[in-house]
Amino acid sequence: MRSVGPRTLFEKVWSEHIVTDETAAAPAVLYIDLHLIHEVTTPQAFAQLRDLGLPVRRPDLTLGTLDHSTPTTPVRTFHDLAIVGEGAAKQVVRMQDNCREFGLELFAFDSRHRGIVHVIGPELGATQPGKTIVCGDSHTSTHGAFGALAFGIGTTEVAHVLATQCLLQRKPKTLAIDISGPLGPGASAKDVILATIAQIGVDGGTGHVIEYRGDAIAAMDMEARMTICNMSIEAGARAGMIAPDATTFTWLQGRPRSPKGRDWDDAVARWRDLQSDPDARFDRSVSVRGDKVQPMVTFGTNPGMAIAINDPVPADNGDPGFRKALDYMQIQSGKPLTETAVDIVFVGSCTNSRLSDLKQAADILRGRRIAPGVTMLVVPGSQQVKYEAESLGLHEVFKAAGAEWRESGCSMCLGMNGDTVPRGKLSVSTSNRNFEGRQGIGARTVLASPMTAAASAIRGRIADPREFL
Amino acid sequence: MQPVTKVESRTVVLAMSDIDTDQIIPARFLTTTSRDGLGRHLFHDWRNREDGSPRDDFILNSPAAYGCQILVAGRNFGCGSSREHAAWALLDYGFRAIISSAIADIFCSNALKNGLLPIVVDNTVHAWLLENPCAEVSIDVRSSSLALPTGVTAEYPMDAFARYCLLEGLDQLGFLRKHDDAIRKFEENRPWTP
Numbered sequence: 001m002r003s004v005g006p007r008t009l010f011e012k013v014w015s016e017h018i019v020t021d022e023t024a025a026a027p028a029v030l031y032i033d034l035h036l037i038h039e040v041t042t043p044q045a046f047a048q049l050r051d052l053g054l055p056v057r058r059p060d061l062t063l064g065t066l067d068h069s070t071p072t073t074p075v076r077t078f079h080d081l082a083i084v085g086e087g088a089a090k091q092v093v094r095m096q097d098n099c100r101e102f103g104l105e106l107f108a109f110d111s112r113h114r115g116i117v118h119v120i121g122p123e124l125g126a127t128q129p130g131k132t133i134v135c136g137d138s139h140t141s142t143h144g145a146f147g148a149l150a151f152g153i154g155t156t157e158v159a160h161v162l163a164t165q166c167l168l169q170r171k172p173k174t175l176a177i178d179i180s181g182p183l184g185p186g187a188s189a190k191d192v193i194l195a196t197i198a199q200i201g202v203d204g205g206t207g208h209v210i211e212y213r214g215d216a217i218a219a220m221d222m223e224a225r226m227t228i229c230n231m232s233i234e235a236g237a238r239a240g241m242i243a244p245d246a247t248t249f250t251w252l253q254g255r256p257r258s259p260k261g262r263d264w265d266d267a268v269a270r271w272r273d274l275q276s277d278p279d280a281r282f283d284r285s286v287s288v289r290g291d292k293v294q295p296m297v298t299f300g301t302n303p304g305m306a307i308a309i310n311d312p313v314p315a316d317n318g319d320p321g322f323r324k325a326l327d328y329m330q331i332q333s334g335k336p337l338t339e340t341a342v343d344i345v346f347v348g349s350c351t352n353s354r355l356s357d358l359k360q361a362a363d364i365l366r367g368r369r370i371a372p373g374v375t376m377l378v379v380p381g382s383q384q385v386k387y388e389a390e391s392l393g394l395h396e397v398f399k400a401a402g403a404e405w406r407e408s409g410c411s412m413c414l415g416m417n418g419d420t421v422p423r424g425k426l427s428v429s430t431s432n433r434n435f436e437g438r439q440g441i442g443a444r445t446v447l448a449s450p451m452t453a454a455a456s457a458i459r460g461r462i463a464d465p466r467e468f469l
Numbered sequence: 470m471q472p473v474t475k476v477e478s479r480t481v482v483l484a485m486s487d488i489d490t491d492q493i494i495p496a497r498f499l500t501t502t503s504r505d506g507l508g509r510h511l512f513h514d515w516r517n518r519e520d521g522s523p524r525d526d527f528i529l530n531s532p533a534a535y536g537c538q539i540l541v542a543g544r545n546f547g548c549g550s551s552r553e554h555a556a557w558a559l560l561d562y563g564f565r566a567i568i569s570s571a572i573a574d575i576f577c578s579n580a581l582k583n584g585l586l587p588i589v590v591d592n593t594v595h596a597w598l599l600e601n602p603c604a605e606v607s608i609d610v611r612s613s614s615l616a617l618p619t620g621v622t623a624e625y626p627m628d629a630f631a632r633y634c635l636l637e638g639l640d641q642l643g644f645l646r647k648h649d650d651a652i653r654k655f656e657e658n659r660p661w662t663p
Contacts, residue, residue, distance in 0.1 A: 020648055026630045029648050033663035041552065043502035048642075061663060087500030094502050131663055138551040138575060154553035155504075156578035156641075164645045166652055178547055202487055202544040203571055234549060238574055271659060293535040302487050302548075321485035321543065347484065414496040423519070435491040436494055437514050452525060 006277035045159035084418030089252030102130030115382020125255025181216035191222035205237025216290035300325035352430035371460025376403035478538035489549035508561030547576025566605035
């Protein structure tokens with residue numbers, strides 16, 4: 001065994017999964033412990049396997065769900081499901097056929113565990129510290145909240161993993177982001193990550209794996225940590241990680257796929273070592289004043305164009321994209337976004353659709369009504385989140401406030417399933433991307449936390465959630 | 470994948486920074502089970518008006534853009550979603566290379582696996598290319614360099630393995646499958662199982 005110096009969390013997980021070291025001539029062969037798959041980015045990969053006559057190497061390390069193009073409108077039976085569009089319907093059928101043919105587990109419409117891929121992995125306990133996890137989806141970074149190395153891949157790489165359980169990878173650089181705490185009232189993980197991206201830029205993490213650390217992170221529950229890691233990709237980072245601790249272990253214990261009995265004790269002993277060593281060197285380090293973070297909103301068409309809710313929209317910086325973004329958003333420099341009229345409010349997506357997110361929105365909505373003319377969708381991240389929320393009566397809070405309570409799925413985050421924001425309408429959304437047209441052609445998206453989204457639904461304009469605390 | 474050794478073409482310029490993959494191909498066109506035919510959806514909502522007619526003020530709709538195989542884009546091209554459909558759409562439309570001062574990681578990886586050249590140049594070369602659309606540029610994969618019509622030649626960074634795959638038209642899955650013994654050994658010897 002060669003001796004090693006102090007290592008980062010990332011380096012520990014990386015080195016434990018090296019099948020073949022990288023050289024100048026070839027990348028490393030990296031072993032993948034968990035491959036999550038969904039209907040949109042896999043059909044071409046299965047077709048390639050079929051063409052080559054290859055099986056899936058490790059069906060036991062592969063887990064499928066239907067989430068992107070699935071309807072969220074409540075139905076009595078699953079036979080009533082109306083998938084929007086012939087293509088989407090065909091894709092869903094193809095996913096079911098592919099999983100059957102290759103012998104893969106799929107959480108389909110009739111499963112109590114179906115949901116957004118990045119919600120169900122952790123919920124099942126399949127996401128664990130120290131694992132390598134990939135999925136044909138950029139928000140795979142979410143799973144890094146558990147101290148896993150998790151990243152999004154393209155469809156060609158999905159085929160690589162299906163066939164070999166490995167990927168060819170160059171070792172990324174490391175970026176430490178230290179976030180001080182405690183957070184102020186009305187500020188949540190979503191606000192922290194939006195403030196972080198605004199600080200380092202939408203390409204501030206390119207080529208790097210981020211490790212989030214510091215008081216603010218240590219104090220966060222697992223769902224908040226998932227929100228943070230989820231948006232690592234919005235800073236361009238390859239992945240985001242948080243060292244596992246007692247919060248992580250407590251959250252995982254007893255989940256369907258978490259280790260049991262002696263295996264649990266062994267796993268926790270192993271996981272405790274998944275910390276960056278005290279003298280470990282990062283390629284870059286950044287500090288974020290978490291204690292100064294206010295509720296955040298985006299004003300432009302990328303997640304880095306974010307400001308504190310009462311700050312004025314910045315002046316034109318000369319980039320051709322900046323002017324275009326403000327024109328598209330119909331927003332002016334020099335004044336805050338509060339008072340901007342809201343048409344749609346979306347609480348959901350792999351960023352903010354877990355039970356704690358729904359609770360935060362419900363706490364503000366309880367006993368109140370959303371403003372006339374506002375449409376509000378609450379879309380739980382998984383069927384399990386839906387059942388838990390219903391057992392707490394949250395669905396009654398949302399419905400009494402005038403919001404729609406839906407089945408789980410990606411829904412209005414990217415509008416593939418028919419849940420779209422109409423042209424020109426302004427949406428306050430707890431999702432992760434405010435790109436042009438992301439929520440529908442011509443849709444204007446303002447990213448915010450579940451609390452800010454709920455406050456804005458009540459006011460009918462972009463509103464500071466602290467008014468309701 | 471076909472071998473790629475050279476791309477020689479006029480450039481078309483989209484100067485904006487942070488062009489995301491939702492612009493390159495909107496999500497509603499991802500409901501396909503094929504890699505083919507996505508070029509018609511490339512930059513769909515920038516190319517077309519509400520009624521489906523082409524926007525005259527969008528550069529790809531201008532006669533000057535016809536036949537261009539090199540897209541020069543602002544910083545951080547291809548950010549956002551991991552959809553490989555973005556690379557497929559650009560290739561199907563006829564592009565063979567993207568030049569920028571920074572290209573998003575997942576897009577870059579997807580592009581290389583399909584023989585689309587993601588080329589990162591320094592700020593000086595980038596600024597010149599942004600200011601001089603329709604420039605005849607020649608990209609030589611073997612030497613990882615590009616030649617501008619001014620006579621300037623600039624090297625660009627390209628991973629040695631990626632370059633080898635481009636030049637040979639090598640399918641990376643075939644290369645990966647040659648590691649089967651090592652993969653099996655790794656599975657047998659690891660101290661814990663996932």
